[in-house]
Amino acid sequence: MKNDYVPNSTADRFLRGETLSVDEYEEILNLMAAPEFAQEVTELAVKLRKKYFGKKVYVRGLIEFTNYCRNDCYYCGIRRGNRHAVRYRMNEEEILSCARQGYELGYRTFVLQGGEDPWFSTDKIASLVEKIKMTYPDCALTLSVGEHDKETYRLWKEAGADRYLLRHETAKEEHYRMLHPSSMSLAHRKNCLYWLKELGYQVGAGFMVGSPGQTRRNLAADLRFLKELEPEMIGIGPFIPHHDTCFARHEAGTVSQTLQLLSVLRVMFPQVLLPATTALGTLDPLGREKGLQVGANVVMPNLSPTDQRKKYDLYDNKICVGDDAAKCQDCLALRIKNAGYEMVSARGDHPGFA
Ligand code: SF4
Numbered sequence: 001m002k003n004d005y006v007p008n009s010t011a012d013r014f015l016r017g018e019t020l021s022v023d024e025y026e027e028i029l030n031l032m033a034a035p036e037f038a039q040e041v042t043e044l045a046v047k048l049r050k051k052y053f054g055k056k057v058y059v060r061g062l063i064e065f066t067n068y069c070r071n072d073c074y075y076c077g078i079r080r081g082n083r084h085a086v087r088y089r090m091n092e093e094e095i096l097s098c099a100r101q102g103y104e105l106g107y108r109t110f111v112l113q114g115g116e117d118p119w120f121s122t123d124k125i126a127s128l129v130e131k132i133k134m135t136y137p138d139c140a141l142t143l144s145v146g147e148h149d150k151e152t153y154r155l156w157k158e159a160g161a162d163r164y165l166l167r168h169e170t171a172k173e174e175h176y177r178m179l180h181p182s183s184m185s186l187a188h189r190k191n192c193l194y195w196l197k198e199l200g201y202q203v204g205a206g207f208m209v210g211s212p213g214q215t216r217r218n219l220a221a222d223l224r225f226l227k228e229l230e231p232e233m234i235g236i237g238p239f240i241p242h243h244d245t246c247f248a249r250h251e252a253g254t255v256s257q258t259l260q261l262l263s264v265l266r267v268m269f270p271q272v273l274l275p276a277t278t279a280l281g282t283l284d285p286l287g288r289e290k291g292l293q294v295g296a297n298v299v300m301p302n303l304s305p306t307d308q309r310k311k312y313d314l315y316d317n318k319i320c321v322g323d324d325a326a327k328c329q330d331c332l333a334l335r336i337k338n339a340g341y342e343m344v345s346a347r348g349d350h351p352g353f354a
Contacts, residue, residue: 009265014028014268017270020227022224023156023220025219025220029216030272031164042260045267048270051187052271057299057341057342057344058298058344059299060111061098061303061306062111062301062302062303063098063113064113065120065304066115067085067088067114067308068089068114068115068117069114069117070115070116071115072181073179074246075211077313078312085313089119090132090304092127094305095128096132098110098305099132099303101326107141107303108140108347109347110140110141110142110303112129112141112142113165115145115146116304122148126159127309134160140162140348141163142165143164144164144165144166146166149185153201157199157200157201160283163202163232164201164203164204166203168190168206170186171208171221172217175211179212180290202273202349204233205231205233206236208253209254209261210252210253210257210258211237212250219261223264223268232272234269235277238279239252243316254283255284258280262294263295271351271352272350273297274295274298275296276290278320282318289335289336292339292341292344293339301325302321309321313335324342
């Protein structure tokens with residue numbers, strides 16, 4: 001690990017926003033161990049965030065509508081094989097009621113998030129999208145319901161979906177295999193992301209920081225993959241183990257590395273939408289505020305009913321499962337204000353789409 005920072009051409013090119021090779025991104029991640037360089041990156045990230053977004057923080061109202069999933073990702077608390085997970089599905093009226101409440105609170109983006117639940121067929125999801133978009137034409141609708149075929153994504157886009165979140169989790173095959181069963185494929189996941197881009201969605205990718213088996217080399221490959229994909233949103237948060245998974249005893253990712261990577265991403269993608277995640281707030285009571293202060297510009301409060309929120313149990317000790325939506329809104333607004341930023345009621349599209 002290098003601790004001395006000597007300005008060099010790779011560092012200069014990175015700070016100028018140039019696309020680097022995997023080797024060079026690895027060099028940048030090594031350089032982040034030097035406080036002087038890390039400081040320079042953070043300062044630039046803050047400057048870029050200010051240039052493109054001022055003090056604005058966009059809010060996404062998260063509706064976790066089903067915790068059934070056909071997949072078995074090894075790290076996930078709601079994976080198919082977890083017999084202890086208490087399953088639920090919201091009905092249409094419950095989902096629409098969450099959107100209504102979110103709209104009244106001033107949210108102008110809804111995120112419909114769930115496991116890959118075959119009960120919610122392509123048509124059912126398309127119908128939900130249509131109903132929400134017809135009722136709230138001034139809002140953006142994001143889907144986060146996993147891997148599907150291109151035609152399905154096309155139908156949902158035609159129904160009115162604006163954005164799609166699908167974290168790639170890792171860009172390296174051997175790392176992907178450590179985290180997922182053989183029934184899943186990194187190539188398919190990447191294809192999904194490219195299809196979504198082709199279809200005109202604003203696309204969100206991302207990864208867990210400190211996931212089992214992750215190396216700096218893997219992270220460098222993630223950065224390079226993101227440069228190739230050019231997503232409009234990037235979600236990263238620390239890995240947090242779930243007690244009912246094979247990684248129950250694996251240590252969690254760190255807040256400090258997540259914050260460093262948020263700054264790195266802001267420098268690489270000055271206009272990207274970058275959430276300060278709930279996972280960050282789970283590991284550190286001020287984690288989301290710290291995220292905003294190093295380059296993040298989005299928060300995602302939960303609109304789901306509190307009794308169901310607890311069951312969307314991706315990892316242990318997840319915060320914000322007890323307060324109703326209005327309380328969450330008040331709490332987050334205060335946190336954002338205390339961090340020196342301003343929660344805004346707006347769709348918050350990527351500037352390239354506005
Ligand atoms: S991470 Fe997503 S796709 Fe994988 S098991 Fe969990 S909910 Fe399903």
